Amino acid sequence: MSTAAPRGAAIWGTDCRRPGAGAASATLRPVPIRAALAYTARHPRAVSSAFAMDPTTASLPANPLPAPALRLTRLRFDCDALEPIHLPAYSGSAWRGLIGRSLRHSVCVTRQPTCDGCLLRSQCAYSTFFESPPASPETAARYSALPHPFVLEPGPPGRRTLEPGAPLSVGLTLIGPAGALTPYLIHALQRAGARGLGRQGGRFRLVAVQQETRLGSDQWQAIYRAETATLQPAATQLPAPGAAPDQVRLALHTPVRLKRQGRYLGPRDLDARALLGTLSTRIALLAELYGDGPPAFERAPLHAAIDRITLTPAQLHWVEWTRYSSRQGTRMQLGGVLGTLQLHGPGLTALWPLLTLGQWLHVGKATSFGLGGYRLQPAASPDP
Template sequence: MIKKVIADLRTIGRGLILRARMWWLGYGVEIVYIRDTECVVEMDILSPMSSLAFPALMRLRFCLRALDTIQLPAYAGSTWRGLLGHGLRGSVCVTGAPSCDGCLLSGTCVYSTLFEIPAGAPANTPHPFLLELDREAPSRLVPGEEYALGITLIGSAITQAPYLIHALIQAGEQGAGASRGRFSLVRVEAEPRLGSDVWTVLHVPGQIPYQAPSVNEPAPPPAPSGADILRLHLLTPLRIKRAGRLVGAREFVVDDLLKALQRRLHALAITHDVDLGHHIAHYPQPEPATVRLSASRLRWFDWTRYSSRQHRQMQFGGLLGELELEGEGLETLWPSLWLGQWTHLGKASAFGLGAYGLMTGVAKSF
């Protein structure tokens, strides 16, 4: 690739000063033409993908303990989001109005900025938080049993973590599930380095006051060496639309995945005032033809939730299973795929949908 760029620069003409920057093997390479008689190439190896233009992310883990028997639905994302929303609104709303529509405080209210889409903003504006649910957690909790609820805060929402802690404590007093079983907050933990799975205690009610952690921009690790297959394990239902319709398991293609990933990262960058030009430069996308996808292990999962706002049952089904990616474009795609694990993909990410994990492997020989 470098030889090709050098050849292209030689054809431009003499006496020009040209700078071209590209990503090669995960590193920034700067090529400079500076002489009249020849092309001089400087390979300025910039920093690897360690400081990317993207909103800061903070993963929190709320460790809860059941005080009564709690019966949760098969997929509890809607339940926990509803509890957080009701607890937060009850804690911070000063008007007592039944709706946020037309409220003068909507631009600064913590509830509104977390749970409502700002007036005039596009309908697909992403919320600045998302839920992470433990797939192995039981749906029925007995008194004394603990439950881990994950919440990822994005950008400026990180400073609002204490409000969510208070909201969850309030929600525990009101109770969860159909039986309104009460629960208490045992502790709050944070992951200082994104993806490390090493957690530190931020707050223990009555014992350790909340201390805001230091948060940095996401830092994807280098692409795995020697792996020519990436497997995406869909942890919660993935809802992706094409031409206004949800994509099923049989018609899912690589372009659906790449476009959904780029849309998600792009929308978050815009919403959180990231320098978009810088952002796009750090997240190059491969040509679809350079990435092959196998979706043979996908299946459709139906999930129904009741919307208290719309007073009706809603279908929130999506894709579960595994996707396999291989091809020359994987290394270029790696930073975006790595980041997408923590931002989720597709519709209803605030409910915890669209979560996936990355695995690496070696392609089969044919």
Template sequence: MSDLPLCRAGDSLPLARYRFTLQAEAPLHLPAYPGSMLRGSLGHGLRAVSCITRQKSCDGCPLLSACQYPALFQPRPTPAMATRFPDIPAPYVLEVPLGTPTTLAPGDRFKFEMVLFGPALPQLGTLILAWQRAAWQGLGKGQARATLSQVEWEQAPGQWQIVYTPETGSVLPHRARVVLPDLPPDKGSVTLNLATPTRLQHHGQLCNSSQLTAAIVLRALERKVSLYAHCYLGALPATPAADSLDMATLETNTHLYQWQRYSNRQQQRMSMDGLVGSLTLQGPLASWLPWLWLGQYTHLGKNTSFGLGRYRLPSSTLHYQDLPTTTGERQHE
């Protein structure tokens, strides 16, 4: 049982999606899936613009509690939260589409997205500075320089508004929240289109397509959304119906996407294989719809900070609600 308040249709939640556009200033060679590379570059950029002491490690730093680098990149749970969530996620999720070009000529651009949660929202300016620093220090094989040409905010699904360019020099005012839409009262089938490799585990083991069940998918979704809700959102959808897991079924149409990342911490290459394709849930899913909708922001499964586990719900499946233009939406602070 959660001690968080319930979020309902019309409630405003502290999260937002942004799209960053980088322009290559020299021939740029990216990995086949650049999510891990971008996360590492963000960490270096954040440390460069945030750290005052220039210590090699954050441990023992007298300014640790006031520094944005650990707050945004390596957050630590509060004492009250540590017993329940000893490891908390960073307040962002990278979103890097499969098929991002691996070779860019000078002047070419590529885009990626970030979902920001709770305390990361007012630090958008810091993140922009970090990306500018990271891009100028060099990206990809050969550390080729790039520049940040613009940042856009997703004001409604698929609708983007420019909130920063180097010419503006500052972030333009915008409402950095999303509104939980008015979802259909009943839906017997929901398809999750897996946009990036998705790594789902059961009893500590990575599942292949034939091993997945509706219960495994929905329980993983519940854990992920609950984690971000407790750490950053301050509200949670109502607990799904107790019998829905037993009655739900799953159809899979997926294949394994294979890729590896190099871990500087462990000094070795690590497999990050995951499923892409589609998962179709069937059954009494009405109580799961708010969870499924929020999961599009939190992602699903393991290693989501690299951008893994992103899925989309077809627009025909759920009704999307634009952000209201009045101040009438309910907010959970």
């Protein structure tokens, strides 16, 4: 699969290249994100010229743009291998498929082959996690696929074999109302252990479920233990993002798949507009679908901030990943960019809350497989 892409960036699917000589000047007016999404679908060329405006004419926000109020529940399911488990190079697909099948078998009462037209769809745990969520007509028309209310966090990459008794774990970040469905996931993981994981279906047992008490703290509290079979959910605190640094290192720890004008971006094509525009769109959609509505910031200051951030690649490379889709009956290429990059510029302050929140929401395509994961780290040294 080709990873090359034309220069320029796409934000909300529009052509954001600079206009050529003689292009008409554009004026940006603050428009709520919901209205901007609908207008983009109807008038892509008009939006293209507006977004191509010289960034020096847009006003840079003086304060950080507010991140939406999203309720996040970060869980870790701790298991023990009962048989040898042969894990693939990237286990995200294996975990997602196993959890999805086990959840469907656990909760589906109609036994229909698909969820289309099911009367129980709006009340079904499986449908909530794995089927397209309900959305406004404008949003549904604009996007061919809408984000699911969870992010998968599989174990470290690399082919390996776990012997009986070896520990293994998988993480899930549940978004909004999906957090209330934790008992269904616990039951599904218990059933999944009996089905087995990996190519040979090595069985495992669920031992405990941990919940992070403060997002990003790596402090976990056991909310479920198999020996007691009781669930005691905890509250996950979302800390304030703090002050933005002058520059920050962004470590991509699972492949990031960003698409522009029908082509996936490789390491040489990745820029601030592609990365941060995609991230802001994802957060806006998650807030609309699973939160209290779209974020309160306007598109003009958002794009003014993005235009004032410079992305400097440090060690970026393309990693190819192939998975088999049992639903489609075919192999799929799901490669993406891995490595580290550096962000700096005056726009970093405005986007800092979104960048911080994005660590738990991931960015780009296939986030429900665990792709698009990143962490913010202190910058090694000032840019020359």
